[in-house]
Amino acid sequence: xxxxxxxxxxxxxxxxxxxxxxxxxxxxxxxxxxxxxxxxxxxxxxxxxxxxxxxxxxxxxxxxxxxxxxxxxxxxxxxxxxxxxxxxxxxxxxxxxxxxxxxxxxxxxxxxxxxxxxxxxxxxxxxxxxxxxxxxxxxxxxxxxxxxxxxxxxxxxxxxxxxxxxxxxxxxxxxxxxxxxxxxxxxxxxxxxxxxxxxxxxxxxxxxxxxxxxxxxxxxxxxxxxxxxxxxxxxxxxxxxxxxxxxxxxxxxxxxxxxxxxxxxxxxxxxxxxxxxxxxxxxxxxxxxxxxxx
Numbered sequence: 001x002x003x004x005x006x007x008x009x010x011x012x013x014x015x016x017x018x019x020x021x022x023x024x025x026x027x028x029x030x031x032x033x034x035x036x037x038x039x040x041x042x043x044x045x046x047x048x049x050x051x052x053x054x055x056x057x058x059x060x061x062x063x064x065x066x067x068x069x070x071x072x073x074x075x076x077x078x079x080x081x082x083x084x085x086x087x088x089x090x091x092x093x094x095x096x097x098x099x100x101x102x103x104x105x106x107x108x109x110x111x112x113x114x115x116x117x118x119x120x121x122x123x124x125x126x127x128x129x130x131x132x133x134x135x136x137x138x139x140x141x142x143x144x145x146x147x148x149x150x151x152x153x154x155x156x157x158x159x160x161x162x163x164x165x166x167x168x169x170x171x172x173x174x175x176x177x178x179x180x181x182x183x184x185x186x187x188x189x190x191x192x193x194x195x196x197x198x199x200x201x202x203x204x205x206x207x208x209x210x211x212x213x214x215x216x217x218x219x220x221x222x223x224x225x226x227x228x229x230x231x232x233x234x235x236x237x238x239x240x241x242x243x244x245x246x247x248x249x250x251x252x253x254x255x256x257x258x259x260x261x262x263x264x265x266x267x268x269x270x271x272x273x274x275x276x277x278x279x280x281x282x283x284x285x286x287x288x289x290x291x292x293x294x
Contacts, residue, residue, distance in 0.1 A: 050108030
């Protein structure tokens with residue numbers, strides 16, 4: 001038997017399906033998976049600036065849940081309860097806490113800091129401690145800006161000193177000297193390059209030639225019989241010493257000739273008499289030479 005739906009029933013069914021799809025789609029856009037089991041926990045804060053429904057919940061950088069609801073307790077000032085839904089496999093140790101991290105570009109995230117030192121876990125529906133991390137801009141305003149403000153007078157004095165230094169005539173003179181020094185360095189560098197490219201190769205070649213000559217001389221010296229040469233020199237020196245000893249001795253003719261004082265005096269007297277004889281012969285030749293004439 002075919003079931004016939006009235007027009008009103010069809011409109012009602014389509015409306016219900018549309019509402020269900022709309023609900024599922026909205027939650028899907030929020031990042032909520034209605035078909036995945038989750039556990040709900042509550043976090044107590046005194047300030048939820050930046051937190052919105054569907055704000056992500058992370059543990060060690062991994063997304064494990066979302067913010068489902070935010071409820072302000074009007075009976076107790078400064079108490080705000082945030083409901084978070086975490087994945088069914090996520091277990092939170094007792095003593096853990098959740099912090100709110102406000103990014104520099106806006107928006108907030110919840111970060112779970114697990115207390116890994118205990119093995120007891122919270123049950124779904126329990127309340128977790130909430131903490132607010134220091135905002136970046138607030139930290140800049142409270143810690144960095146006072147230091148920058150105290151530095152401004154010093155920076156102003158430094159800039160004034162720099163301006164005075166730049167305007168001083170000595171700086172211009174120093175720059176001129178530096179420019180001249182740089183030009184001299186350029187000339188020296190060019191001359192050095194010329195020396196390295198032209199003169200140094202010739203010097204290296206000469207050194208190579210000298211080294212080769214030394215090598216040849218060393219080879220020739222190596223081939224010489226130095227032992228025989230030294231022995232011959234030693235023999236010559238021994239003979240020279242023997243000759244010297246004989247000249248100094250009085251047991252030979254040459255030694256007597258060199259060392260006998262009487263012989264020296266006799267020779268000296270003979271030479272003196274010969275000189276007188278020659279003188280007398282030159283002055284009185286007739287005494288020694290006779291001529292006969294026919």
